[in-house]
Amino acid sequence: MSGATLHTQHQPLLRSDSAETDATLPRPNPTRFSLPRWLPSLSRYLSPLIALLTWQAACSFGLLSTRLVASPLQIAHTGWSLLQDGSLMTNLEVSLLRAASGLSLALLAGTILALISGLSKLGEDIVDAPLQILRTLPVLALVPLFILWFGIGEAPKILLVALGSTFPVYLNLHKGIRSIDPKLLEMARTLRLSRLQTIRDVILPGALPDLLVGIRFAVGISWLMLVVAEQVNADNGIGHMMMDAQDFLRTDIIFVGLAVYGLFGLVSDQFVRFLEHRALIWQPAQRQGGRT
Amino acid sequence: MNVVTPLRPHTADHDVPAVSIRGLSRRFGDGPRILDRLDLDIREGEFVALLGRSGSGKSTLLRTLAGLDPVTEGSVSRPKDVSVVFQESRLLPWKRVWKNIVLGQPDATREHALRVLEEVGLSHRLDAWPLTLSGGESQRAALARALVREPLFLMLDEPFAALDALTRLRMQTLVSDLWQRHRSAVLLVTHDVDEALLLADRAVVLEEGRISLDLPISLPRPRRHADPQFERLRGTLLRALGVHDN
Ligand SMILES: Nc1ncnc2c1ncn2[C@@H]1O[C@H](COP(=O)(O)OP(=O)(O)OP(=O)(O)O)[C@@H](O)[C@H]1O
Ligand SMILES: [Mg+2]
Numbered sequence: 001m002s003g004a005t006l007h008t009q010h011q012p013l014l015r016s017d018s019a020e021t022d023a024t025l026p027r028p029n030p031t032r033f034s035l036p037r038w039l040p041s042l043s044r045y046l047s048p049l050i051a052l053l054t055w056q057a058a059c060s061f062g063l064l065s066t067r068l069v070a071s072p073l074q075i076a077h078t079g080w081s082l083l084q085d086g087s088l089m090t091n092l093e094v095s096l097l098r099a100a101s102g103l104s105l106a107l108l109a110g111t112i113l114a115l116i117s118g119l120s121k122l123g124e125d126i127v128d129a130p131l132q133i134l135r136t137l138p139v140l141a142l143v144p145l146f147i148l149w150f151g152i153g154e155a156p157k158i159l160l161v162a163l164g165s166t167f168p169v170y171l172n173l174h175k176g177i178r179s180i181d182p183k184l185l186e187m188a189r190t191l192r193l194s195r196l197q198t199i200r201d202v203i204l205p206g207a208l209p210d211l212l213v214g215i216r217f218a219v220g221i222s223w224l225m226l227v228v229a230e231q232v233n234a235d236n237g238i239g240h241m242m243m244d245a246q247d248f249l250r251t252d253i254i255f256v257g258l259a260v261y262g263l264f265g266l267v268s269d270q271f272v273r274f275l276e277h278r279a280l281i282w283q284p285a286q287r288q289g290g291r292t
Numbered sequence: 293m294n295v296v297t298p299l300r301p302h303t304a305d306h307d308v309p310a311v312s313i314r315g316l317s318r319r320f321g322d323g324p325r326i327l328d329r330l331d332l333d334i335r336e337g338e339f340v341a342l343l344g345r346s347g348s349g350k351s352t353l354l355r356t357l358a359g360l361d362p363v364t365e366g367s368v369s370r371p372k373d374v375s376v377v378f379q380e381s382r383l384l385p386w387k388r389v390w391k392n393i394v395l396g397q398p399d400a401t402r403e404h405a406l407r408v409l410e411e412v413g414l415s416h417r418l419d420a421w422p423l424t425l426s427g428g429e430s431q432r433a434a435l436a437r438a439l440v441r442e443p444l445f446l447m448l449d450e451p452f453a454a455l456d457a458l459t460r461l462r463m464q465t466l467v468s469d470l471w472q473r474h475r476s477a478v479l480l481v482t483h484d485v486d487e488a489l490l491l492a493d494r495a496v497v498l499e500e501g502r503i504s505l506d507l508p509i510s511l512p513r514p515r516r517h518a519d520p521q522f523e524r525l526r527g528t529l530l531r532a533l534g535v536h537d538n
Contacts, residue, residue: 183380184382186382187382190358190359190360190375191395191396193395193396197396201387205384205387281421282386282421282423284421
């Protein structure tokens with residue numbers, strides 16, 4: 001039945017599956033030098049570590065100008081002191097709040113729009129075409145307009161995040177709703193489910209795998225939008241902290257900002273994966289992959 | 293609501309049609325009439341098997357009866373409480389089996405689900421995810437979902453067609469038992485002449501949009517293939533379907 005299509009359309013599952021087989025299968029060549037069981041996971045971090053050491057060495061021996069590139073130690077030190085004086089946390093909080101507000105708006109708007117266009121032909125005619133046109137527009141080009149319209153408060157930043165991340169939510173959810181097995185919808189009719197029940201019990205859960213993919217994209221985009229919004233006009237936030245540092249040639253602070261962005265990206269991606277895990281527990285492949 | 297007690301006492305008035313179809317026609321676009329002024333009655337508690345060649349319109353008729361397709365020509369009267377089981381179980385994969393069973397039944401509890409699942413021998417899979425069920429188990433769950441609604445009219449569209457021969461035999465016995473207990477009117481679409489003869493009170497053959505043969509099956513139950521009467525009816529049905537066995 002519909003099961004086959006339901007779990008092949010979901011790419012991340014396949015990835016976690018293959019990762020697992022890699023780890024459990026014996027090495028094909030027994031004579032090859034083999035690392036202890038816990039080492040393979042460490043060896044993944046070997047090359048970044050070497051890169052870091054090389055970077056540090058290049059700075060220490062004056063091969064790299066510390067005016068252009070701060071050394072890893074310097075960056076770590078700066079990061080620590082920014083944490084100590086609380087400025088990093090304050091800026092991070094501001095940025096996170098903006099990202100979260102924008103994302104929530106995007107989730108709401110994207111879901112409503114996708115429901116409107118996914119559930120009726122008329123809705124699709126009205127909603128889909130304009131969104132497809134808007135989508136091709138680089139949203140960042142709207143920054144000057146947003147500043148003109150909404151001033152320099154929180155509104156333009158949150159709205160920019162919301163606008164950018166609405167598209168992936170909308171597009172993926174719309175696709176998910178459209179690809180729901182019509183037989184299940186028919187079943188809902190023979191069970192005499194109300195429109196609302198059908199949306200809640202059949203349509204939304206059926207489109208959830210796609211929605212989650214959309215959310216993952218949306219999280220990435222939200223951060224991107226925020227970086228730009230905060231660098232163009234803001235007096236707090238991580239982006240602002242980095243722009244400020246540029247004026248004083250503090251590459252170390254800029255790198256701290258980059259590290260925070262990277263870390264946030266990683267954490268939020270893991271979070272969405274965790275959500276996927278919880279929400280898609282009914283897929284057999286998901287449960288097997290659950291051990292990784 | 294109590295699932296185990298019969299819906300209608302066995303002494304139900306068998307002359308009242310539960311389902312009555314008059315002059316029903318159906319065509320898709322400008323194509324030929326798939327159903328052509330079709331008449332059919334199904335009495336309360338009667339088990340009717342609907343046979344016919346592939347493409348003869350059996351599913352079309354059933355979908356119309358289920359209210360999935362509109363009645364554009366002719367008239368259909370049927371009880372309000374109907375259930376349908378299709379060839380695929382059509383369980384929602386994201387709801388546990390028992391949640392699927394009580395779907396759309398605000399008053400039904402886990403207990404109700406458990407009781408019908410017991411009837412179809414699936415109580416141990418109450419909390420399973422549908423994608424982990426075997427084909428036969430899925431169809432039993434679909435049957436349970438149909439039964440929990442206590443339908444006065446149950447429609448089955450080739451519910452066992454995708455199952456292996458052994459499982460199919462078990463399912464036929466199960467349906468027979470359930471029907472003896474619940475006594476709802478049943479319309480079973482099947483390609484299997486033996487299945488029709490094992491289960492039904494009456495076999496009807498759909499051909500060129502109409503009922504071309506209406507064959508009462510008055511064999512005593514439980515029925516056996518070895519019965520000479522069974523063989524005779526089998527020949528009649530096969531001939532009506534255009535298959536000639538010597
Ligand atoms: N939605 C539709 N649009 C156009 N033609 C249709 C549609 N549904 C069914 N038909 C046609 O109507 C005819 C009857 O179809 P139906 O599904 O009722 O056959 P059936 O008797 O159930 O066949 P089978 O035994 O193979 O299931 C077929 O020729 C089919 O192509
Ligand atoms: Mg059919």
